[in-house]
Amino acid sequence: MTRDYSTFLPSTLKQGGSDRKPCPLTALGWQPCFAGQTGVDERLATPPVRIVEVHRGTLRVIGDGIDETIPPLQGATVGDWVLLDRAHARSSRVLERKSLIQRRAPGTDRRIQLIAANIDTVFIVSSCNQDFNVARLERYIALAFEANITPVIVLTKTDLTADVAAYAAKAAAISDLVPVVTLDATGDEPGVKLADWCGPGKTVAFLGSSGVGKSTLTNALAGTDFIETRSIREDDAKGRHTTTRRQLHRVPGGCLVLDTPGMRELQLTDAAAGIDDVFADLHALSARCRFNDCRHRTEPGCAVLAAIECGDIDARRLDRWRKLKAEDAFNSASLAERRSKDKAFGKMVRRIKKQKTAKGWGTDGW
Structure with missing residues (x-):
C-alpha cells in the first residue's frame, strides 16, 4: 500500500x-x-x-x-x-553498504548487533559534566574509523560549566583527525555549528550515552519537539532512556538524522584498524620497538615505554590502548571461532544429506 x-x-x-x-x-x-x-x-x-x-x-x-x-x-x-x-x-x-556501525551485542553469545548502515557522519555526543569520559569517546571514534565514517565530537550542556575549554581540550587531544564542537543543544547553535556535515541527502547519526542530548540535538536540527526528551538524574548526571528504537528523521535542509537509544555497553569487535587510527601516535611508535611482538610492558628497546619515560605519552593513554586492543582481539577471535563452527556444521549437514541420498532415503517411499 x-x-x-x-x-x-x-x-x-x-x-x-x-x-x-x-x-x-x-x-x-x-x-x-x-x-x-x-x-x-x-x-x-x-x-x-x-x-x-x-x-x-x-x-x-x-x-x-x-x-x-x-x-x-x-x-x-x-x-x-x-x-x-x-x-x-x-x-x-x-544492497552492499558504504558504511556499517556494529558492536558485539550485550550478553555472552558473542553475537554481532547491527546499529546503522550508510551513515556519512557520526556525531559522538558527550556532556560537559560527569558523563564526560575520554575512554568512551575513544571507543566511539574507533567504531567510526573502522566503519569508514567521519567522526565529530559534540560536547553539550556548555551552559552548565564555566570551563568548557578544558573539556574541549581533553576531547581534541584524542585525535588530530576528529573535530570538536561545543554547543548548547537547546538553542540555535546545533543548526549553525553542525551545518557543514548536514547537507542535503547526507545521513548523520548521534551516538552517545543516555541523557547527553542526542534527541534534543535532533529536535534542534528539525526545528520541532517531535522526539520526547527527559532530564538527567541530578545525583550522578546519568541519563534516562528516551529513544527506544532506531529511526531516521528528515530535517529541514535535506539532512537525514539517525536517533538511537543510548548504549550503556559498547564492546568493539573486528575494529583493529579503527583502534590503531585513534591511537595513531602509539601505533607509529610501536613500529620502532626492537621486537615485533612487543607488548610495551617490560621489553627492552620499547619505543612506547621510552616515550612515556620522556613524558611525550601519557601512561593512561597506553593503558586504554592496551585494553581496547585486548578486547577487540578477544571478541574478534570468538567470532572467528563461531564462524568456524557454523562452517563445520554446514559441512556435516551436507555430508548427512549425501549419505541419505546414497542409501535411497528421502525418496517417495520415505
Missing part, C-alpha cells in the same frame, strides 16, 4: 536562498555506489527503498512514492537500501 509521506520528505529543499525540488531517492541518501549495484530494469521491478525505522517485528521503508511496512529482512538494519520485492517482501535484496 502506497501512502503519502510528505511529512517525512518536504516537497522542497531550501539551498542557497532558492527552493529546489530534490530527486526523492537522492533526498533519501541515494548515491552512485548504490546505483552501480543494480540496473534500470531491476530498479523498475524492485524499486529501491531505504529502511527508516526498525521495530521489533517490522521495518518501515521509504522510496520514490513508497512508504510501507514490511517484515524483517535477514541482516538488515536502519539506513540500509533495499530493492523491494512487493510480491515476496522477505526476498527483497539488501
Whole structure:
C-alpha cells in the first residue's frame, strides 16, 4: 500500500536562498555506489527503498512514492537500501553498504548487533559534566574509523560549566583527525555549528550515552519537539532512556538524522584498524620497538615505554590502548571461532544429506 509521506520528505529543499525540488531517492541518501549495484530494469521491478525505522517485528521503508511496512529482512538494519520485492517482501535484496556501525551485542553469545548502515557522519555526543569520559569517546571514534565514517565530537550542556575549554581540550587531544564542537543543544547553535556535515541527502547519526542530548540535538536540527526528551538524574548526571528504537528523521535542509537509544555497553569487535587510527601516535611508535611482538610492558628497546619515560605519552593513554586492543582481539577471535563452527556444521549437514541420498532415503517411499 502506497501512502503519502510528505511529512517525512518536504516537497522542497531550501539551498542557497532558492527552493529546489530534490530527486526523492537522492533526498533519501541515494548515491552512485548504490546505483552501480543494480540496473534500470531491476530498479523498475524492485524499486529501491531505504529502511527508516526498525521495530521489533517490522521495518518501515521509504522510496520514490513508497512508504510501507514490511517484515524483517535477514541482516538488515536502519539506513540500509533495499530493492523491494512487493510480491515476496522477505526476498527483497539488501544492497552492499558504504558504511556499517556494529558492536558485539550485550550478553555472552558473542553475537554481532547491527546499529546503522550508510551513515556519512557520526556525531559522538558527550556532556560537559560527569558523563564526560575520554575512554568512551575513544571507543566511539574507533567504531567510526573502522566503519569508514567521519567522526565529530559534540560536547553539550556548555551552559552548565564555566570551563568548557578544558573539556574541549581533553576531547581534541584524542585525535588530530576528529573535530570538536561545543554547543548548547537547546538553542540555535546545533543548526549553525553542525551545518557543514548536514547537507542535503547526507545521513548523520548521534551516538552517545543516555541523557547527553542526542534527541534534543535532533529536535534542534528539525526545528520541532517531535522526539520526547527527559532530564538527567541530578545525583550522578546519568541519563534516562528516551529513544527506544532506531529511526531516521528528515530535517529541514535535506539532512537525514539517525536517533538511537543510548548504549550503556559498547564492546568493539573486528575494529583493529579503527583502534590503531585513534591511537595513531602509539601505533607509529610501536613500529620502532626492537621486537615485533612487543607488548610495551617490560621489553627492552620499547619505543612506547621510552616515550612515556620522556613524558611525550601519557601512561593512561597506553593503558586504554592496551585494553581496547585486548578486547577487540578477544571478541574478534570468538567470532572467528563461531564462524568456524557454523562452517563445520554446514559441512556435516551436507555430508548427512549425501549419505541419505546414497542409501535411497528421502525418496517417495520415505
